[in-house]
Structure formats: C-alpha cells, structure tokens
Amino acid sequence: MSTSPNPSPGLPGPAPAPGLIQAEGVRKVYNSKSGPVRALDGLDISVPEGTVMALLGPNGAGKTTAVKVLTTLIRPDAGTLTIDGMNVLTAPKDVRRIIGVSGQYAAVDENLTGQENLRMVGRLYHLPGRQARARAAELIDMFELTDAGNRPVKGYSGGMRRRLDLAGALVNSPRVLFLDEPTTGLDPRSRLALWDVIKDLVAAGTTLLLTTQYLEEADQLADTVAVIDHGAVIAEGTSDQLKSRIGGHSVAVALVDGNDAETARGILARYGSGTPHTADDGRSLEVAVQNGPASLQLILADLQAEHIDLHDAGIRRPTLDDVFLQLTGRPTEADPEPEAAQDKEGARR
Ligand SMILES: Nc1ncnc2c1ncn2[C@@H]1O[C@H](COP(=O)(O)OP(=O)(O)O)[C@@H](O)[C@H]1O
Numbered sequence: 001m002s003t004s005p006n007p008s009p010g011l012p013g014p015a016p017a018p019g020l021i022q023a024e025g026v027r028k029v030y031n032s033k034s035g036p037v038r039a040l041d042g043l044d045i046s047v048p049e050g051t052v053m054a055l056l057g058p059n060g061a062g063k064t065t066a067v068k069v070l071t072t073l074i075r076p077d078a079g080t081l082t083i084d085g086m087n088v089l090t091a092p093k094d095v096r097r098i099i100g101v102s103g104q105y106a107a108v109d110e111n112l113t114g115q116e117n118l119r120m121v122g123r124l125y126h127l128p129g130r131q132a133r134a135r136a137a138e139l140i141d142m143f144e145l146t147d148a149g150n151r152p153v154k155g156y157s158g159g160m161r162r163r164l165d166l167a168g169a170l171v172n173s174p175r176v177l178f179l180d181e182p183t184t185g186l187d188p189r190s191r192l193a194l195w196d197v198i199k200d201l202v203a204a205g206t207t208l209l210l211t212t213q214y215l216e217e218a219d220q221l222a223d224t225v226a227v228i229d230h231g232a233v234i235a236e237g238t239s240d241q242l243k244s245r246i247g248g249h250s251v252a253v254a255l256v257d258g259n260d261a262e263t264a265r266g267i268l269a270r271y272g273s274g275t276p277h278t279a280d281d282g283r284s285l286e287v288a289v290q291n292g293p294a295s296l297q298l299i300l301a302d303l304q305a306e307h308i309d310l311h312d313a314g315i316r317r318p319t320l321d322d323v324f325l326q327l328t329g330r331p332t333e334a335d336p337e338p339e340a341a342q343d344k345e346g347a348r349r
C-alpha cells in the first residue's frame with residue numbers, strides 16, 4: 001500500500017478504505033434541456049487491491065459517469081471517493097499519478113501515428129523524451145501495433161484504435177486502471193485479443209475497474225460484478241453468485257400455437273425455480289430451473305401429455321443478462337427512449 005496521507009485531518013474522513021478504489025454515496029445530476037438527469041444516485045463500490053470489478057449495466061445506467069467521477073474528469077454532487085486512500089476530490093493530482101483511464105472520450109490525434117500519440121501521452125505525464133519514446137515503443141509492441149505504429153491513426157481499424165486507446169492508458173504504468181466499455185463494437189476476434197491483454201495486466205497485479213454491457217465480458221474478466229441500474233448498484237457478487245440467483249440453467253420452449261401458452265406456462269412454473277417469462281411473441285417461454293436436463297425432461301413429458309406441440313425446446317446456460325432481467329424486470333436491451341428516460345428521472349425526484 002502507498003504511504004500517501006489520508007484525507008486532511010479537518011475532514012470527517014472515514015476509516016481507511018478497505019478498497020483500493022472506494023466510492024460511497026456518489027451522486028451526479030446532469031442538467032439537460034429536458035430537466036435534471038440523475039446519472040449517479042447513491043453509487044457505492046469497493047474494489048480490493050489486485051482485483052477486477054465489472055460495472056455491468058445497459059446504456060444510460062451511469063457507467064461512464066462513474067468512471068469519469070472516479071478518474072477526476074468530472075466532479076460529483078455528493079459522495080466520498082478515494083483511490084488508495086487518496087481523496088479524489090481534494091487530491092486529484094495525486095490520484096492521477098497512479099491511475100490510467102481508457103474510454104470513448106480519450107483524446108487521440110488522428111493525424112499523428114500511433115507511436116506519436118503515445119509519446120504525446122508520455123509528455124503529458126512529464127516523462128522525459130527518451131523515456132516517453134521507449135515506453136511508446138514498448139506499448140506498441142505489447143499491443144501488436146508494430147506494423148501500424150508509424151502510420152497515422154486515421155487509417156486504423158476499430159480494433160487497432162481500441163488497442164491504442166488501452167496502450168495510452170498504460171503509459172504511466174498505472175497501478176489502478178479504468179476501462180470504459182473496452183470492447184464495445186469490436187468483432188469477436190479483436191475482443192478475445194483484448195481480453196487476453198487485459199488478463200495479462202490483471203495477472204501482473206493491476207487493480208481494474210471496467211464497465212461493460214457484455215455479460216460474457218464481466219464473466220471472463222471480473223472477480224466481482226456490480227450490476228448498475230439508474231446510477232446505483234442493484235446487485236453485487238461473483239458472476240457465479242449472480243447466476244445462482246436464478247438457478248443453474250433455464251429451459252426454453254417455443255410453442256406452435258400461442259393458445260397453449262397458458263397451459264405451458266403452468267407446466268414451466270411447476271418445474272421452474274422462478275416465474276416463467278413469456279416473450280412478446282406470446283409463444284416463447286422460459287423458466288429458470290435447478291437441474292437442466294432433468295427439468296427439461298419433466299417439462300417435455302408434461303407438455304406432451306397435454307398434446308402441446310413445440311417448434312423448439314432446449315436448455316440454456318444462464319447469462320448475466322438473465323440476472324439483469326431477474327433483478328429489474330426488464331432485459332438489458334430494452335433501453336428506454338432517452339426522452340422518456342429523462343422524463344422518468346425528472347418525475348422520480
Ligand atoms: N453531459 C450530459 N448531460 C446530460 N445528461 C447526460 C450527460 N452525460 C450522460 N447523461 C445522462 O446520464 C445518464 C447516465 O449516462 P452514462 O453515465 O453515460 O451511462 P452509461 O455509460 O452507462 O451508458 C444517461 O441518462 C445519460 O443520458
């Protein structure tokens with residue numbers, strides 16, 4: 001742990017934070033044209049040193065705002081934030097020295113090469129010229145941008161840009177790293193490659209907070225997953241713990257005739273460990289079950305006894321998507337219209 005002083009004696013500071021990254025009661029309201037938007041509404045998180053936390057939530061949940069507040073880019077309206085015991089609000093410069101951040105808002109000069117961009121970041125961190133050059137070259141190699149390193153960034157693919165962005169966050173060899181949706185929009189191959197790099201960083205001891213809308217990403221990378229909705233954590237645990245909330249598997253059936261839905265729903269409820277979910281089409285039903293194969297057999301037998309014809313039936317391994325649905329009653333994809341969301345935020349006051 002660092003020897004940095006705790007918050008000034010005058011402040012009613014809390015006891016030394018157990019998490020290397022610690023946020024308590026963080027609130028941030030944006031004033032938009034259509035009224036105030038509560039982007040963070042009592043966010044509490046704690047990330048122990050050397051571990052990875054994923055903030056998992058749909059668009060508009062407050063993920064980027066959380067990262068910006070934690071990395072000194074914007075000030076919250078309320079709350080306590082510390083990184084390695086240093087107060088983010090009163091000692092932002094000290095905090096910046098030990099953190100790296102990558103995300104949609106990172107500045108990249110399109111006309112400069114990858115190498116030049118990284119050197120520029122090095123200079124922002126006051127690295128001597130020679131050191132900045134050496135670090136840039138090292139990172140270019142690490143991210144397999146060697147061939148592209150001397151070409152202007154404007155010719156880079158999406159995957160290359162993300163790698164350069166991540167490289168930029170590592171220039172000052174940060175102990176604490178923040179990655180805002182590191183792989184959103186990438187093709188599967190680039191995503192896997194980036195996951196490998198991130199796993200290496202974590203293995204080397206970096207404490208990481210990442211945000212994601214990808215349930216699999218949280219599953220792959222994070223020790224702890226904090227599900228975030230409307231600017232607050234609504235559930236937290238390992239991805240296994242979150243999954244176990246909804247049982248081990250789910251059984252999904254697609255009916256030929258929607259008129260059978262009521263009867264089928266009753267059968268699924270009989271063997272399920274939760275309330276069956278009926279999709280908008282009225283014919284696709286799903287329920288969490290404790291024992292996938294055995295539950296499927298029981299459900300199929302009863303459906304057959306009722307002469308209910310099926311298009312399809314099967315076992316699905318639960319994803320964190322299911323957890324979100326279970327917790328909030330809506331799927332992660334169901335992003336409300338921004339206008340409606342803001343009206344709702346306003347109305348919630
Ligand atoms: N600069 C801003 N002005 C007004 N509203 C904003 C601004 N930035 C974000 N918001 C709103 O705050 C909420 C949280 O946004 P954000 O933190 O970007 O969420 P996420 O990163 O999870 O998608 C959303 O409703 C978004 O529309």
Ligand SMILES: [Mg+2]
Pocket residue numbers: 063064065180181
């Ligand atoms: Mg975001």
